[in-house]
Amino acid sequence: xxxxxxxxxxxxxxxxxxxxxxxxxxxxxxxxxxxxxxxxxxxxxxxxxxxxxxxxxxxxxxxxxxxxxxxxxxxxxxxxxxxxxxxxxxxxxxxxxxxxxxxxxxxxxxxxxxxxxxxxxxxxxxxxxxxxxxxxxxxxxxxxxxxxxxxxxxxxxxxxxxxxxxxxxxxxxxxxxxxxxxxxxxxxxxxxxxxxxxxxxxxxxxxxxxxxxxxxxxxxxxxxxxxxxxxxxxxxxxxxxxxxxxxxxxxxxxxxxxxxxxxxxxxxxxxxxxxxxxxxxxxxxxxxxxxxxxxxxxxxxxxxxxxxxxxxxxxxxxxxxxxxxxxxxxxxxxxxx
Numbered sequence: 001x002x003x004x005x006x007x008x009x010x011x012x013x014x015x016x017x018x019x020x021x022x023x024x025x026x027x028x029x030x031x032x033x034x035x036x037x038x039x040x041x042x043x044x045x046x047x048x049x050x051x052x053x054x055x056x057x058x059x060x061x062x063x064x065x066x067x068x069x070x071x072x073x074x075x076x077x078x079x080x081x082x083x084x085x086x087x088x089x090x091x092x093x094x095x096x097x098x099x100x101x102x103x104x105x106x107x108x109x110x111x112x113x114x115x116x117x118x119x120x121x122x123x124x125x126x127x128x129x130x131x132x133x134x135x136x137x138x139x140x141x142x143x144x145x146x147x148x149x150x151x152x153x154x155x156x157x158x159x160x161x162x163x164x165x166x167x168x169x170x171x172x173x174x175x176x177x178x179x180x181x182x183x184x185x186x187x188x189x190x191x192x193x194x195x196x197x198x199x200x201x202x203x204x205x206x207x208x209x210x211x212x213x214x215x216x217x218x219x220x221x222x223x224x225x226x227x228x229x230x231x232x233x234x235x236x237x238x239x240x241x242x243x244x245x246x247x248x249x250x251x252x253x254x255x256x257x258x259x260x261x262x263x264x265x266x267x268x269x270x271x272x273x274x275x276x277x278x279x280x281x282x283x284x285x286x287x288x289x290x291x292x293x294x295x296x297x298x299x300x301x302x303x304x305x306x307x308x309x310x311x312x313x314x315x316x317x318x319x320x321x322x323x324x325x326x327x328x329x330x331x332x333x334x335x336x337x
Contacts, residue, residue: 001120001178001179001180001232002177002178002232002233003123003127003175003176003177003178003179004127005169005170006123006126006127006167006168006169006170006175006176007167007168007169007170007171007172007173007174007175007176007323008119008165008166008167008172008173008174008176008289008293008320008326009066009067009068009069009134009166009167009168009171009172009173010062010063010064010065010066010067010068010069010165010166011062011063011066011163011164011165011166011286011289011290011293011294011326012058012059012060012061012062012063012064012065012066012163012164012165012290013059013062013161013162013163013164013283013286013287013290013291014050014055014056014058014059014062014161014162014163015045015161015277015287016045016046016047016048016050016055016160016161017045017046018043018044018045018046018276018277019043019044019045019046020042020043035154035155036151036155036156036157036249038155038251039155039156039249039250039251039252040249040250040251040266040271040275041156041157041249041275041278042275042276043157043275043276043277043278044157044158044159044160044277044278045159045160045161045277045278045280046159046160047142047160050142051084051086051087051142052081052084052086052087052090052140052141052142052160052162053079053081053084053086053087053090053093053094053140053162054162055140055142055160055161055162056079056081056090056094056138056139056140056162056163056164057093057094057097057098057138057162058162059138059140059161059162059163059164059286059290060077060094060097060098060136060138060162060164061097061098062164063136063138063164063165063166063290064098064136064166066166067134067166067168067172069133069134069136069166069168070100071098071099071100071103072100072101072102073100073133073134074098074099074100074103074133074134074135074136075102075103075104075125075129075131075132075133075134075135076103076104076105076106076122076125076132076135076136077091077094077095077098077099077103077104077105077106077135077136077137077138078105078106078107078108078118078121078122078125078135078136078137078138079091079094079105079106079107079108079118079137079138079139079140080107080108080109080110080114080115080117080118080137080138080139080140080282081107081108081109081114081139081140081141081282082109082111082112082114082141082281082282084140084142086142089107090107090140091105091106091107092105094138098136098138099136106121108121110282110310110312110314111191111281111282111310111311111312111314112246112248112279112281112282112284112308112309112310112311113246113282113308113309113310113312113314113315113316114139114281114282114310115137115139115163115282115283115284115285115286115308116285116306116308116316116317116318117181117308117314117316118137118138118139118282119137119165119167119176119179119285119306119316119318120179120181120316120318121137122135122136122137122165122167123135123167123176123179126167126168126169133168133169134166134167134168135166135167135168136164136165136166136167137164137165137166137167137286138162138163138164139162139163139164139281139282139283139286140161140162140163140282140283141158141159141160141161141280141281141282141283142160143158143159143160143281151279154206154207154210155210155249155251155252156248156249156252156278156279157278157279158278158279158280158281159247159277159278159279159280160278160280161277161280161283161287162283163280163283163286163287163290164286164290165286165289165290170323171323171324172323172324173293173322173323173324173325173326174293174304174320174321174322174323174324174326175320175321175323176318176319176320177233177235177303177319177320177321178229178232178233178318178319179229179316179317179318179319180224180225180226180228180229180232180315180316180317181225181314181315181316182221182222182224182225182314182315183221183312183313183314183315184214184217184218184220184221184313185312185313186217187214187217187311187312187313188312188313189205190204190205190206190209190214190311190313191204191205191206191311191312192204192205206311211248211252211255212255214313215255215256217313218255218256218309218313219255219256219258219259219260220259221309221313221315222256222257222259222260222307222309222315223259223260223261225307225315225316225317226260226261226262226305226307226317227260227261228317229305229317229318229319230261230319233319235303235319237261237262237263239303240262240303240304240305241302241303241304242270242292242298242302242303242304242305243262243264243268243269243270243304243305243307244269244270244285244288244289244292244304244305244306244307245257245266245269245270245271245274245284245285245288245306245307245308246274246279246284246285246307246308246309246310247270247271247273247274247275247277247278247279247280247284247288248279249266249275249279250265250266250267250271250275251266253265253266253269253271254266256309257269257307260307262305269307270288270291270292273287273288273291274287274288282310284308285306285308289304289306289320292304293326294326298322298326299322300322300323300324300325301321301322302321302322303319303320303321303322304319304320304321304322305317305318305319305320306318306319306320
């Protein structure tokens, strides 16, 4: 899908304190490294006093300021979340904090693909509504140890965070050039809730099998999405300057990317940042974009390829072309938060 005159105009992130992967806080202090540590995770962001939606609201405020946009300018707020036990209806909360009188708010559930999928939803909204000025994407995840501590046995560490991005019609600092989607719905059974004895925790088959038995399908959809975006834009793999991926671990990313035409490994992607925060569900992509855009290292003409996927299984790729200086606010002053 090719896009015309859609741009990212601002980003924001809210990250709670980062704690080392090996320590008494997670109950995993042992002499032997965990599978998660072997998978490259060094630490994780852990929220003890903020809900997922509260972190999304703080990130959203940063993104609005970065873009020079107010809540009254927003016609849509789309929130990507995952099993939010504190806010069953997070979008209305975010509307109250961030939106204007005419802003519509919706939740989007696409697991770890939520952040990238929400960018596409916002772009579709702006394309369909010529009178719309801006759309806000937020994402959040909070993964209490009591429920998600076992993720280390699967080879990854869950991290807490909130992230956001503002989409407008150009001008912006990164033009949305193209996106692509793919699905492997036959794998849906891996995350279907299995009933156990009364009082037992709900469990998913993927929690027992991990990703490894399904790598072929994951490579296939990853390759198809990347090739579609490159073909539609006539961009060659060597023209991609930066690759932004979800933070699911070096081993998994290496295997998934092995079937793509990019010729990159996990260490060549935003994983080098994400490994310190943990896998923050739908936030990973937006967190990495915020970090990248605010770094001051991007230059006009560079291309950023987003490679996102989530259980279910769904994929989203997006090609962004840097068109301005994202490290400066609309007022021209440096904003380092």
